[in-house]
Amino acid sequence: MYPEAPCAGAIRNPAAGLPALHQKISSRILIHSQKNTIPWRPVMHYLANLFQQSSDFEAYATGYFQRVNELARKLDLGAVRRAMEYIGKTRQNGNALYFFANGGSAAVAAHWVNDLMAGANEPGKPAFRAYCLSDNTSTVTAIGNDSAFENIFRDQLRAYIRPGDVALAMSVSGNSENIIRGLQAARDAGATTIGIAGMSGGRMPACCDVFILIPSTADEYGPVEDLFSLLEHLITGWLTMSAGKWMHHG
Structure with a gap:
């Protein structure tokens, strides 16, 4: 029997650790609501508030792009660099990379594997061995049906992963x-x-x-997944070009 994850503790309040961000959003929305008498949602819903403040689609799009840029600037680049280094070491050491996530984030996981396998690898050079645990629908649905959906990644990793390998998850x-x-x-x-x-x-x-934390509010699934893709392209692009392979074709 395997013990259940000791890291599976109590869920933290999503607002914890973000007082400055929420104060900034709250004051901005309060001023807007007082000026225009538009009802506003709690500060845990940044996109809903942005939508309510936007006069048209172009204004919403501008605010959305600004928000993605703001979240990117809040990233801990030291943590991003450490992640890049661990991923890069697997290529030199012959270890494997396992990516896993749910929903739209799973699509980013599959994209990451694609870019490492089809984009970063070159014949005759050490190669990335990258796998997406969300991609095998037969295995995922078998474990989900016969055991539990909560075990779809755990059971695969128990079979595949070895010391020195890297597991990367997005949520x-x-x-x-x-x-x-x-x-x-x-x-x-x-x-x-x-x-x-x-x-x-x-x-x-x-x-x-x-x-790597992307500090965000409760309705920012889109911006967070945008940052997942940004990090994928940032890390993979750096590792690809560091090995002497340029990103252009032809």
Whole structure:
């Protein structure tokens, strides 16, 4: 029997750790609501408030792009660099990379594997061995049906992962049970764990050797997933060009 993840503790308040951000948003929205008498949602819903403040689609789009840029500037680049280094070492050491996530984040995980395998690797040179645990629908649905959806990543990692490998998970909330169990399984096997999450990080930081926070409010699934893609392209592009391969074709 495997013990359940000790990192699966109580869910933290999504507002924890973001007082400055919320104060900034709150004051901005309060001024707007007083001026225009438009009802506004709690500060935990940045996009809803942005929508209410926007006079038209162009104004909303401008605010959205500004918000993505703001979130990018809040990233801990030291943590991003450490994640890049762990990923890069697997290529030199012959270790494997396992990516996993749910929903739209799973699409980013698959994209990350694509860019490492089809974009970064070159014949005759050390190669990335990258796998997306969300992609095999037969395996995912079998585990989900026969065991539990919470175990779809845990059970795969127990079979595949080895010491020295890297497991990288993405979650907007940081609280998805299948993500937490997957990270713990990777840790139990002696692998390095990397997590990227939005909001306040939820339960994910306690399960990760490297954790990247995208500090956001409760309705910012789109901006957080945009940052997942940005980080994927940033890290993979750097590792690709550092190995002497340029990003252009032809």
